[in-house]
Amino acid sequence: MNGPQRVRWIQRNQYYYTCLLDFLNHTIPQQSSVLEIGCGTGYVLDKLLPSRGVGIDINPELIEYAQQAYPQYTFHTLDAKQLDTLEDTFDYIVLSDTIGSFDDVQHVFGKLHTVCHPGTRIVITYKNFLWTPALNLAEKVGLKMPEQRQNWLDKSDITNLLDIASLDVVRTGRKVLMPRYVPLFSWLMNRYVVNLPLFNQLGLFTFIVARSMHNLKPASEYSVSVIVPARNEKGNIEDIVRRTPHMGRHTELIFVEGNSTDDTWSEIQRITQKYAQERDIKCVQQEGKGKGDAVRKGFGMATGDILMILDADMTVPPEDLPKFFEAVANGKGEYINGTRLVYPMEKEAMRTLNLIGNKFFSIAFSWILNQRIKDTLCGTKVLTKENYERLIANRSYFGDFDPFGDFDLIFGSAKLNLKFVEIPIRYRARTYGETNISRFKHGWLLIKMTFFALNKIKFI
Template sequence: MKVFSKFYQRDIKKLVSQLTPKSSKVLTYSNANIQPQRYDYIVLPNTIAHWNDIQFEIKKLKKYSHKDTRFVVIYFNQFWKPILNFATKLGLRKKEDKPSNWLSTDDIVNVFNLEGFDVIRKGKRFLLPIDLGIVTSFINTLVAKLPLINDLCLTTYIIFKKRPPTKEYSVSIIIPARNEQGNIPNMISKIPKIGKNMEIIFVEGKSKDKTYDYILKEINKNKENKNIAKLYKQQGVGKADAVRLGFKKAKNDILIILDADLTVNPKDLIKFYEAISKGYCDFANGSRLVYPLEKQAMQTLNFFGNKIFSFIFTYLLDQKVNDTLCGTKALFRKDYIKICNNRNYFGNFDPFGDYDLLFGATKLNLKICEIPARYRERTYGQTNINRYSHGWLLLKMTLFAAKKLKFI
């Protein structure tokens, strides 16, 4: 059996490596001399337990951060206080020079809130803090991640981001369209003016009808928008490929996806923009399951499948996600570039792109918020989703992500 403290510190290093992307500048703060630079991540591994004035110390650390810096706070679960005290008496844990701060999660969130920080996500890990070989590995890797049992874990962590000021941004609206001929007329006029300037990018995906011609006609009809409305023909296959082409061509600050079936009202795009521009989140995800659905808007099997995936995603991502497959999403272009750079971590087999963006956003510790949107019945065409084959693929992707995000 190894000494408790050494085994615990080893797991903390593993946790930090999982929470911080490899290319990030990371400061693991331990009251040592700090290089005078700005870091992408400032990690506080049980540091706040020994601070006399936590709010004052946070204020001092701000000078080493930039607007996108994440603070990772790691601390003991209060449930473990008597257990750790007993371990200290047995000599399995180093005796402390003075009593530690045993703060609740609410206490920590409140102090950071006073200094202008918001929570991105939080979690727990490390159920068995002694080295029993394969037994410990099994318990800490698998058993400790299970619901309810996870609440008993020793290590708790919270990831914070600075609350940014409200600002105006430029916007690129990406509209992937395949076999949507009947939905194209008057589409541009239905999209409200968003941001300080806006461009609309259509990506047509090898339609069997006249979608491409109708988009050209729509662009030409709106001559006053000719400089902001563009059309590209997709060379690859699938919605994800179409969206990525649109994102690649986009030039503006915020990227918003609007499905050409218009089952989400284009007027709702303002809500997605405001959620990001006002600093409420880094990634706005549409949720169609808040309001009552129009008749035939979503078939019963799809509805329950979405509910199941939503429960799993909320568990995996440590952030609330009610609707995993709503096509309308918004994020900063700079963050999408980072997601692209990390895409190999999860693989490139998502045909729709929704999971790819959600997993990528989580890996980058982006704050996700949900935008309620009324889901309307299609007025033209049919969905391009096959509930059985695509459902099976999405399940496999979810299991793969579980291994990458949770059971590690």
């Protein structure tokens, strides 16, 4: 099939491609560098609005058409098993409805490392084989583009091959229940119903987002910034300094004091001077209010490669921080979240109503994000400074909605397709001060955030 014929098929199935592109544009930020494998006419690549776009396909006629239609991008007649000849890396690699035609999927997956940097995301879409009878019928009656016989691959087969090739799956899901346009009905089915449990198994196309586990630098080369938001925590400041381990090549502590009514600020200043020869300590008072504002203030001052949050109440022991460091520095995850809901807690560490609320939000957000997250409200969270800067650049998508800071990081990391990993910690009872959380006021706010996330992340 030549270029003009393929374009006519795309036009006849415009609604399906609109749905596919809605997903891809949500997943791939504009102005990213993008490689599309099996690019065909270049239509999908162009709609992604990349800063640098490269497409490859084994059909020379399609490549010639694509280069003429989209001269701002680069196209190559190239087999996917020859990716190492490109000698370049990309932010995103797209394989949309192409892996079914590869003669050796494992070989192609192994070659993907050659065009990946540590932050590259590989986005795979392919048809759900439950739709095979319907698609075959549509092809026979002229409603679907003719295709050669496809590999019989389901989600487990592909994730297995990705694992063999040292490609780590970040998240998976399915989209589109109604590939033909019916006013209102198609919108309802494709935006909402397909995302519901059970119905999701029937989605027309499956997606997988993965990352390369190669080209990671040694853990010893990372520096660390530990941000400590502190409000009415005078009695814990010195213990935090004494008990926080040294991690990586350098560890700095940043105390952000916020509107305390005790002597927390003067205590931070005293401890900063006392330990000036032993530890790299910075301190600042926040102009705004809330933990979220304090975290953003501290992250803005941080010079480390890895950013950590440690609550000043020390209900999460500072001695647990190396577990978080090792997880992110060794590439096991990119957004590391503590979970207090595994080990038994000390008496009075978490009230029953708080525990029930945390478990509810664990279930809700694991479903919304398509990644496991057991304890959304654990204060200890870790990510790299590079990924945090990318999160800031995309923050306008969600807006300034989160006074805690927890969900700003969770949602932002999910939007960037960062790999979530949870570290179980033993949650301790407070030894000084009182909690700054209002169960009912803040609980209602979290419920509103759940519905906010549904429309920004799940129902797209």
